[in-house]
Each structure stands twice: as structure tokens, then as C-alpha cells.
Amino acid sequence: MRWPLTFFRDLSFRTKIVAICMGVSVFTLLIGGLSLFAIDLVNMRETLRTKLITQADIIGQSAASSIVFYDLDFASRLLSTLAVNTHILSAILYLQDGTLFASYTKPDMADVKPPAMPAADLTNLTPLYLEVARPCLLHNEQVGVIYIRSDLTEISQRIRFSILISSAVFLAAIVASLVLTWWLQPLIMGPVNALTTAARDVAEKGDYTLRVEQVSHDDLGVLANTFNRMLDQIQQATTKLSNSEQKLIEHRKNLERQVKTRTADLEVANQELQDFAYIVSHDLKAPLRGINQLATWISEDYEPLLAEEGRRQLALMRERVTRMYALIDGILLYSRIGQFQEQRQEVDLQVIATDAINMLAPPEHIRISIEGTLPFVLAEKVRMQQLFQNILSNAIKFMDKPQGRIVISSKCENHICTITITDNGPGIEEKYHQKIFQIFQTLNTMPQNKDSTGIGLSLVKRIVELHGGTINVHSKVGEGTEFIFTLEQKRLSNAQQQTSSPG
């Protein structure tokens, strides 16, 4: 059941129309033909029977007197007249008592065994013959029975003829309807084809300006109209889309231009900043140094001439100059970070920390220790040196305990290493915890911090943040300070992962 359906479903629309028309025509013709044929068959049988009964009645009438007078010769002649009708197979005259009086058999037929006398009103149709029996009446009195048997070739000939004619008509009708369908199908297929072609062109070429001609006001006309309206909308939408696309491209070009301009501006600004840093480092420092030297010589060479107050003022002057010198150096250092970036590499913090400790050479009463082994991180080496030196030198500088302890420890998780540097120094009041990382803040806010330029911790914060990490401080006044910062761990290669064991 499935196959014919699928088959039909996949036929072209034109073939479907033709097939449906043809199917309906054939069905109608068959029904009509068969009905006509059935009616014809019934009619023919009836006609044949009537004809045979009439014939039997005529023979019976004529033969009645011959039976009464026992004129066998006449009766035989009468029956032989039936030979005119070639369809009559046999005819028999029975006497009233049932004896056979006279008979006729078609010449080329073998002798048929005569049946026993039938009832006077017999009508019997068998597939091979039709037999009737009628009374022989004389003055309305039955004197015998006439029996006639006829073959059915008349019917079968008629059937054959009928079938022939029907088939011819059928064929003619089929051809006619085929031609008609073929001739008429453009009425439907024309608009459908126009729609199909238009839809395909739109799909393949993306040409939304195409329109379908609306030729009728039927369903297909409505479809064409709707299709056209749909195309209108698509065209509008496409136009809008391409307009906004155009705008977007324009916008992007603008942005690129802006980025270029800004980048150029930034490069200029960056260059200017570098030049500025350079100028500051030389042109501001040189006079300061000069002032310092001159103040030194004045205090040395003219010592006897200077009063105590004069010497004190010169000393103050030199102190201010020295601090300003340090400040300029600090600004330079701070501004250079990020401006000149080294290649990030695998840096062994264990080595960096050890070197920093050795370089700082802490006094006897301060012990700096490293807990465990510090990790490898991905960083700029010089910056890491600055980072450790700054934090450690701060811790050493401010250490106020007779037994100073500074401990460096680390913990790595998910490729992020947290480094902790703890000291048991004076600690930092909580209100300064954020300020210490701001440039110059230490100088202004922390009275004990006379030697510091206030650059150190802001430098440390800048270094950590440039490496994508964070820095925090935990501290309790009198107990000590803990600096915690994060750095990206160097990713171990497979070989290293296999050989290194935890802890």
C-alpha cells in the first residue's frame, strides 16, 4: 500500500493532474459501460425469451388442428419451417397424453434425446440453451404441448459486439480525455509553473525583485498574489538588511580609522612620556646633584665661618635634596614598569628570593627563611627581583623586634601561586592598608617612614598587577605584617609532571 502512495506522491504536478483526470474518466466509463452492458444483457434475454414464446405459440396454434386430426405429415412440415431460424436446436410436439407426436432437430446436430413432456409453461435458461414449452390450443382447449430449444449464440454474438463497441468507445474516450486534459492542463499548470520558476529563481539567484503574473482570481491567483506580497516583504527586509550591513561596514571602517588614529596618538604620547621620563631623569637630577655638591663644599670649606644654625640649614637642604633625588628615581622606576616589557619566562622564585636575601644582607638579628621550595612562575625576571627586594627591604628596614623573623612561603593551585611574606615587625594600622600601595602615600601618612620615598610598595603592586595577579596585606599593629600576592605558575611539561612529586 505504501509503494503506490509514495510513487504517486513523487510524481510531478502535471502528471498527477493527468493521472487523476484519466483515473476519473476510466472509472466513470467503466461504471457506465458495465451498467449499460448489464441492462443490455437482461433486455436481450427477455427479448429472446419473448421471441421464442411467440414462435412456440404460433407453431402451437398452427399445429393444434394437425394434432386433433392426427396429421403427422403437416405437423412435421410445420416444425421443419423452424429451420429458417438457425438458432433453433430442436422442436417437439407432444400429445396431451405425453407421447411424442412430431419433432424437429437442427440438421447438423446429432439427435437429441427428447425430454419427457415438459409443463406447458416451461421457460428454462441454461448457460447453453433456452427452452420453452407452450400449450397447443384449439378453441381455447389444450390439445398438446410444443417444446422449443434455442441456442444462445444470438446473445453471445451480441455480447461480443457490445464488448467490441464498448472497447472502441472506451479507447476513444480515453484518448479524447487524455488529449483534453493535456490541452487543458496549462490552465492550471501555467500559473503553477510560473510560481515554481519564480520561487526557484528567487532561491537560486536571490533576486527578490521578481514578481509572478497573476492571471486568474482562483486559488492559484491568490497564491501568486500572496507569493508576490511575500517577495515584497523579503525585498524590503533585504534592503533594510543590506542597508544596515552597509552602515555596519562603514561603522567598522570608522572604528578602524579611529583605532589607527588613537594608536598613533598613543604611540606619540608614549614616546613623549618616555622622553619626559628621560628628561626628568637627567635634567632634573643634574641640578639637584649640583646643589648637593655645592652645599657639601660650603659646609666643608667654610665650616669655620658658618654658625651652628647655618650648618643645620645646609644639612637640612642636603637632606631635602637627597629625598627629592630619591623621589625622582622612584617616579622613573614606577613609570618604566609596563613601558619596557621584558619577555616573560620561566622564573625560579626560589633563586630570586635567595638572591634577594643575599643582596640585602640582613643584619644579624633578622632571620629570613623560606618555607618549602618556592615555585617556578611565568614572569619578567627583573620585575620579580624588584618585587622581592622591595618587600624584603621594607620588612628589614622597619623591623623593630630584637629577634626579627621574616618568612616566605608559597602555595600553588590551578596554576596560580600564592606567595606569602610574613614578618614580626611593627605592623601597619588598618587605615593605611590600602594607602601603602598608593604612590607617595607612605611618605605623607607614616611618620616612622622617613627614609622611604613611598615608591616601594606601589611598585610592588604595579608589578603584581602587570603580571595579572593581586596583592593584599594583613597586619596587626605590634605583631607583624603579612603580604600575600599571586602569580601565574609556570605550566609544567609532561616530563616534569611525571618526575616531580607533590611536597
Add this chain to the structure above:
Amino acid sequence: MHNNKPVLLVEDDTVDAMTVRRAFKDLGINNPLHHVTNGEIALIRLRDLKAEHPCLILLDLNMSRMSGTEFLVALKKDPSLRKIPVVVFTTSDEERDRRNSFNLGVAGYILKPVDYSHFIEVIRTIYTYWNLSKIAPTELLK
């Protein structure tokens, strides 16, 4: 220093020049100190055939007219002058200045200390080193 040959100081800052001169005096260095204020004058002086070649040049980098770097380029191009050792004596801690100077074959790169006591230490170190160090054969310096 060797044979009491002169030391050439190329320095445009008067006080810095005074500081070097004072340090020489305080340290009892007997080599004559010739001071010029820029690279151009230094080259003229070095190319003066009558003048004796210095055993050492102390060179500031930041100078008007001809900077220390430009002076170094010219000096190292001159076959008769390029064997004279040059110690850069500057305020610049810039990476590019250090790199440039060493690329141009300087013998040392020293930052000017802000404090005179440090300054005097630096000069003492330079003096001690160049007193100990053998200089290039005389004929090469000619």
C-alpha cells in the same frame, strides 16, 4: 695613573666638572684633568697633533651640541683615537643608554652619585682600577 698622562673630562655641567676636579684633588691624583664641555670640542682637542692623548676619557652622555653617544660614534670611527678607554659617567640609568654605550665599546658605565662622599668613592675606584690596569701599548694610542 700611568705616566701621569692627562685625563679628559667631557662634561657640560660646571658643578659636576668641579666635583670631579675636587675629587681628583682630595684623592691626590696628579694626572692633569682636561675639561671640555661637549663632544665637538673634545674631538677637536683629541685630533690636535700637538696635544698629548689622554689615558682615559670620562664622558657624560647628556650634553648640548654633541651628545656623549655621538661623540663615542665619532671616536670609535677614528683609528687613531678608538683605543683610548672611555668610562661613561652619567645620570642616565636608561637601558637604551647603557646598551648603546657598551655597543660602542665603552670600558665602563658609572652613574653619578648624588652624594659627594659616594662620588669620591667612585672616582677613587676608577683611579685604582686604571692605575692597576695595563693600558694599550703607546704606539696604538698614537
